[in-house]
Amino acid sequence: MDNIESKTIIESKILSRPTVLVADDDWLNRDLLRVYLENAGFRVEAFVNGEEAWLAVEAGLQPDIVLSDMQMPKMDGLGLCQRIKQHFPTQLVPVVIVTGMDDEEERLRAIKAGADDFVTKPFNSLVLLTRVRSLLRIKFLYDELENRNKLLRQVLNRYVDEEVANVILTDPEKYLKLGGETRFVTVLFADVRGFTRFTESNTPTKVVETLNKVYNQFIEVVFEHKGTFDKFLGDGLITFFGAPVSQADDTLRALKTALEMQHRFSLLENEINQGVQAPLRGVGIGIHAGEAVVGNIGSERTMDYTVIGDTVNTARRLQEEAGPGEIYISEAVYAQVPTAKVLRLAPKMLHGKSEPFPTFALLGLG
Structure with missing residues (x-):
């Protein structure tokens, strides 16, 4: 598969309503994210805290990307991020931490938890959507490579152990x-x-x-x-x-x-x-x-x-x-x-x- 074909597949996936998991205990932020994302063509699954979001993932929800608030009751954004990254079906799903504290210590904690990017509140909708699309392109590229490896493995298994x-x-x-x-x-x-x-x-x-x-x-x-x-x-x-x-x-x-x-x-x-x-x-x-x-x-x-x-x-x-x-x-x-x-x-x-x-x-x- 050449680069042009791979790029076409990835862009078509971005246009096919990818699923965004949103976790935020602030109803206003949660609704704003939903409006921005749905208007941009995404399907949104929103939850009031990290625990509810994680239970949904455990039950089979397969998001393409996660946007999570940092501070939430029951399970915060770092806890959700760690579980997403440790869960085999979602370990390559990008996680964006949405935080009101723009300091190095917070960013370092998020990086250690496995976060892929950060968005600072109050967020700019254009910046948010640009980062989401950029991370999705990387994620879908990983998916495409994994699919190709699976196909290649099926072929190889006909010849070698x-x-x-x-x-x-x-x-x-x-x-x-x-x-x-x-x-x-x-x-x-x-x-x-x-x-x-x-x-x-x-x-x-x-x-x-x-x-x-x-x-x-x-x-x-x-x-x-x-x-x-x-x-x-x-x-x-x-x-x-x-x-x-x-x-x-x-x-x-x-x-x-x-x-x-x-x-x-x-x-x-x-x-x-x-x-x-x-x-x-x-x-x-x-x-x-x-x-x-x-x-x-x-x-x-x-x-x-x-x-x-x-x-x-x-x-x-x-x-x-x-x-x-x-x-x-x-x-x-x-x-x-x-x-x-x-x-x-x-x-x-x-x-x-x-x-x-x-x-x-x-x-x-x-």
């Missing part, structure tokens, strides 16, 4: 810009074996239902181990570790993910294959580590956060060699986790490789 999403949101420009960068990553390909015959022998509803059960488990495992989900490939998926956030144990977590995927599938196997003519035969997994291009690939309108390069292709070829229930890893992966329990296999002639490729079967972790 919440902890990684929080890191990305600290600097979205760094992590989410269009384009790629070369990173050291560990790529995992997983493929459900026997899927073609399974689709031929079962209804589309059964096929989708079964895939969803398997994928729900696999994605849960990926997020538990803080991997980045890339995409589904019909009967398989790609995930990678090391981007957008890199950690020292990226490759180890990839191995843990693969082992847990095999375990989860074994728990599902009897259920999903019950009563079918061509059962699913297991999962083949391939893992390779190395440099790859990672980033948002596509256009400004449509992009995917993905990984491309020979490292990805090699992981896929290892997966193609693995049988049901097997996890094949490369020498580069084994070098990252030398404590892994492996079986050294005869080098594989992988598609696209000119030389036999050193390959290991992962048996467990030391």
